[in-house]
Amino acid sequence: xxxxxxxxxxxxxxxxxxxxxxxxxxxxxxxxxxxxxxxxxxxxxxxxxxxxxxxxxxxxxxxxxxxxxxxxxxxxxxxxxxxxxxxxxxxxxxxxxxxxxxxxxxxxxxxxxxxxxxxxxxxxxxxxxxxxxxxxxxxxxxxxxxxxxxxxxxxx
Amino acid sequence: xxxxxxxxxxxxxxxxxxxxxxxxxxxxxxxxxxxxxxxxxxxxxxxxxxxxxxxxxxxxxxxxxxxxxxxxxxxxxxxxxxxxxxxxxxxxxxxxxxxxxxxxxxxxxxxxxxxxxxxxxxxxxxxxxxxxxxxxxxxxxxxxxxxxxxxxxxxxxxxxxxxxxxxxxxxxxxxxxxxxxxxxxxxxxxxxxxxxxxxxxxxxxxxxxxxxxxxxxxxxxxxxxxxxxxxxxxxxxxxxxxxxxxxxxxxxxxxxxxxxxxxxxxxxxxxxxxxxxxxxxxxxxxxxxxxxxxxxxxxxxxxxxxxxxxxxxxxx
Ligand SMILES: [Zn+2]
Numbered sequence: 001x002x003x004x005x006x007x008x009x010x011x012x013x014x015x016x017x018x019x020x021x022x023x024x025x026x027x028x029x030x031x032x033x034x035x036x037x038x039x040x041x042x043x044x045x046x047x048x049x050x051x052x053x054x055x056x057x058x059x060x061x062x063x064x065x066x067x068x069x070x071x072x073x074x075x076x077x078x079x080x081x082x083x084x085x086x087x088x089x090x091x092x093x094x095x096x097x098x099x100x101x102x103x104x105x106x107x108x109x110x111x112x113x114x115x116x117x118x119x120x121x122x123x124x125x126x127x128x129x130x131x132x133x134x135x136x137x138x139x140x141x142x143x144x145x146x147x148x149x150x151x152x153x154x155x156x
Numbered sequence: 157x158x159x160x161x162x163x164x165x166x167x168x169x170x171x172x173x174x175x176x177x178x179x180x181x182x183x184x185x186x187x188x189x190x191x192x193x194x195x196x197x198x199x200x201x202x203x204x205x206x207x208x209x210x211x212x213x214x215x216x217x218x219x220x221x222x223x224x225x226x227x228x229x230x231x232x233x234x235x236x237x238x239x240x241x242x243x244x245x246x247x248x249x250x251x252x253x254x255x256x257x258x259x260x261x262x263x264x265x266x267x268x269x270x271x272x273x274x275x276x277x278x279x280x281x282x283x284x285x286x287x288x289x290x291x292x293x294x295x296x297x298x299x300x301x302x303x304x305x306x307x308x309x310x311x312x313x314x315x316x317x318x319x320x321x322x323x324x325x326x327x328x329x330x331x332x333x334x335x336x337x338x339x340x341x342x343x344x345x346x347x348x349x350x351x352x353x354x355x356x357x358x359x360x361x362x363x364x365x366x367x368x369x370x371x372x373x374x375x376x377x378x379x380x381x382x383x384x385x386x387x388x389x390x391x392x393x394x395x396x397x398x399x400x401x402x403x404x405x406x407x408x409x410x411x412x413x414x415x416x417x418x419x420x421x422x423x424x425x426x427x428x429x430x431x432x433x434x435x436x437x438x439x440x441x442x443x444x445x446x447x448x449x450x451x452x453x454x455x456x457x458x459x460x461x462x463x464x465x466x467x468x469x470x471x472x
Contacts, residue, residue, distance in 0.1 A: 110274065112273055112295075113273060113274050113294075114253075114273040114274065114275035114276045114278075114279045120252055120279075121252070121254055122254070122279055138275070139275070139278065140274060140275020140278055140279060141274035141294065141296060142274070142296065144364065
């Protein structure tokens with residue numbers, strides 16, 4: 001059974017479910033790489049999902065994430081559900097809603113944009129442009145990015 | 157979006173035409189009237205409104221007209237002008253744009269900036285405490301040109317609303333076109349028509365902003381047809397420096413031109429505008445026509461920028 005492969009329940013922390021298959025590493029990146037800060041992290045990739053066919057699941061022990069961090073996931077996992085766990089029980093479920101502004105998350109693809117300029121201490125800034133379909137526009141050059149672009153423009 | 161914009165000018169940055177309301181434009185144009193030609197203008201100009209103020213011009217891209225019209229506007233109002241443009245070479249030696257801007261900010265009361273990168277002016281305004289005026293960034297914004305264009309239309313046609321506008325030429329890389337289109341979203345223009353070689357059509361980003369503000373534009377490839385109903389024809393040159401491919405440039409060169417024959421086919425009171433400098437798209441044989449408005453348009457650059465500087469620096 002696939003179930004047997006799934007990691008055991010966590011006592012407290014965050015479980016992010018319904019992540020599109022293979023994008024678990026990007027989720028960790030958007031959460032600020034908790035694995036590099038000593039948190040215990042469990043990742044299941046390509047699990048069976050009725051809704052998505054295959055999906056990833058990310059569990060981070062003892063970490064509770066802010067609404068802003070949840071919303072940041074919109075660019076790679078718009079249908080994810082974020083479960084807050086206490087005492088082995090789900091005490092809160094949050095849906096992802098796109099953030100108004102993304103700073104330092106996406107790289108602008110335009111070579112003539114000031115945010116692409118090498119050696120300049122400028123952080124990329126994108127603003128929510130449309131929610132359906134999800135698009136963001138570069139604050140500096142107005143270049144618009146949509147779902148497929150987010151993956152290639154994610155700053156690692 | 158527009159609801160959050162303020163109408164006042166004091167202390168504000170000028171980054172994009174989209175940052176301004178119709179009311180702000182009208183405040184500017186009323187002030188510009190006072191600086192436009194006439195006895196009253198001379199009296200106002202003598203009054204040294206900006207005495208003791210330092211205006212910095214920082215042009216990271218060649219420009220004559222815009223830089224000189226800002227310098228002239230500042231000088232007429234008694235301000236001192238410091239100009240970075242001749243020093244740009246030192247920048248090539250490795251100082252970052254942000255360090256240069258921080259220096260200028262500490263030396264001046266207002267910074268007029270031109271830069272080849274889109275977003276440079278917005279970025280500068282994040283660095284500087286003093287107001288930043290965008291004198292052109294990349295192929296995106298050139299708001300003070302749009303302001304003097306609107307002022308020209310008001311002066312020569314008496315109104316901006318209800319007129320039919322035709323934009324001809326390089327609409328893809330021309331920041332004067334996108335800036336004027338953005339400014340027109342604050343008005344109720346009649347028909348807005350775009351005529352350009354297919355490779356030089358409006359950028360999708362620009363079009364999508366227009367759609368968002370409810371402005372509809374239509375494309376008409378046939379220039380004979382598009383000139384007929386225009387009240388204002390706005391011609392732009394091919395932006396050679398922004399076309400990445402020089403083979404492509406050679407192909408596009410000379411691909412559009414406003415001829416005498418076309419000018420004859422326009423309405424009797426139609427005006428032809430051009431942000432200048434021009435190349436072959438606008439032959440000098442048109443200059444004698446009463447429809448040729450581009451020299452008068454260029455002349456409005458100084459009074460509009462005098463008004464702009466005085467409003468921002470809080471003396472108008
Ligand atoms: Zn950009």
